[in-house]
Amino acid sequence: MLVGQPGTGKTLFATLLGSAMEQEFDLDAPLLIPVRADFDEAELIGYERLDGTVHLQDFAREILLDDAPLEARVVIFEEFNLASVETYLSAVLVATQERERLVRLPNGEVANLPIDTFVLATCNSFRDEPETRTRVSSPTKRRSTTITMPNVLGDRYEDDPDTAVAGVIEALITNERNRVEDRKSAGRASQFDSLRLTALRSVSGSADFSAEAQQALVSVANAVLETASGRSWFTLGILRDIVMALVMAERDAVAELTALGNAVADKLVHQLRGTHSDVQPLLAASATLPNAEEIGRLIDQTMAGPSDELLPLL
Structure with a gap:
């Protein structure tokens, strides 16, 4: 098992x-x-x-x-x-x-x-x-x-917080690109795989994102991983979803930050666990994102319970 x-x-x-x-x-x-x-x-x-x-x-x-x-x-x-x-x-x-x-x-x-x-x-x-x-x-x-099964991302952060997130982004993008290309070469490409490949071939790693998006991505991810609860649930699978949202965006800072903000609201906030203090770093890291107000409202809802424990939104 x-x-x-x-x-x-x-x-x-x-x-x-x-x-x-x-x-x-x-x-x-x-x-x-x-x-x-x-x-x-x-x-x-x-x-x-x-x-x-x-x-x-x-x-x-x-x-x-x-x-x-x-x-x-x-x-x-x-x-x-x-x-x-x-x-x-x-x-x-x-x-x-x-x-x-x-x-x-x-x-x-x-x-x-x-x-x-x-x-x-x-x-x-x-x-x-x-x-x-x-x-x-x-x-x-x-x-x-x-x-x-270990949470590899959490373990990497404990070993080296400075490179844990940036160090796996290239591998996540490469793996996804290879997966779609394998489908295409096997004659099993889906209707939208050509669009996916166009986006995936436009980036090879985090260096191909705008400087603003690179900094915001690492800040948001590290804000979660710096807490013990975050290191338990913030996995490579969730990081992959966020990175793919950035990959599919247009290659400019505004579009990438918008995609990142939407991914935080869609993927991260609904997974939050722990105490009220565990979300403060994420709130601070999300302050510069275009939908910071939306993220703040969602996080407020997770803290709306009578105790110090975060409530799941779903």
């Missing part, structure tokens, strides 16, 4: 690890299963229709009924704990502890869970998001290895 804040790279890590295992050991491609809040065993394994026929899901067809059960397979559960894990995975969890590793299918047939079925699950913490995530039970945790 990969646990961490949104934007720490849980899904990317799971996907890359699955692809690496596929190439290194000549495996079939990983099976990706997106979990929803109402996910249950019928959605994972299958169900019996009203006419008596059986519909089997991908997990049953590709894993439980695999023609080559001795070959390893990788299964990725995305948003593992959006639903109660035991609601949909109980039969599989029991099978992992049995000698025969049996799972009963909806038609009464018994299948075997291959012994080398590697499950990667991405989770957001119940503690951080109790409204949308479920607790992971002790039996599930005992059968799992829990890996806490």
Whole structure:
């Protein structure tokens, strides 16, 4: 189980690890299963229709009924704990502890869970998001290895505050440019990818932004990262979204500062956590942005509660 804040790279890590295992050991491609809040065993394994026929899901067809059960397979559960894990995975969890590793299918047939079925699950913490995530039970945790994904951006800031943000901007832009170019070369370009590429090719790093935008971006990011709470939730994923807003703007100071201000209002303020004092540096850093008044009003709303704790706007 990969646990961490949104934007720490849980899904990317799971996907890359699955692809690496596929190439290194000549495996079939990983099976990706997106979990929803109402996910249950019928959605994972299958169900019996009203006419008596059986519909089997991908997990049953590709894993439980695999023609080559001795070959390893990788299964990725995305948003593992959006639903109660035991609601949909109980039969599989029991099978992992049995000698025969049996799972009963909806038609009464018994299948075997291959012994080398590697499950990667991405989770957001119940503690951080109790409204949308479920607790992971002790039996599930005992059968799992829990890996806490580090917030690389927060760690970089603690090691070197002066270069933590500026040092990753070029990599974020390059990665996004490569992603869009890969789609285009594979014939999977979307309708707006040509516009994205035009913007992405206009910058290679923060030096291609106006001096005003460069300074404001670093000031805003550092204002969040200088607080302990900010270093816990301000991730590379959020910074990437802000940088991409700047990339897509026209190449002049006013347009870039406007894009940055909108990104602060859209991406940062809604993530704020901690105490009232934690937002004061962000307020100061945002004072020169075109929508500083809007950002101030939004931050005031986060401080409108009876305690010193910031209230989430959403």
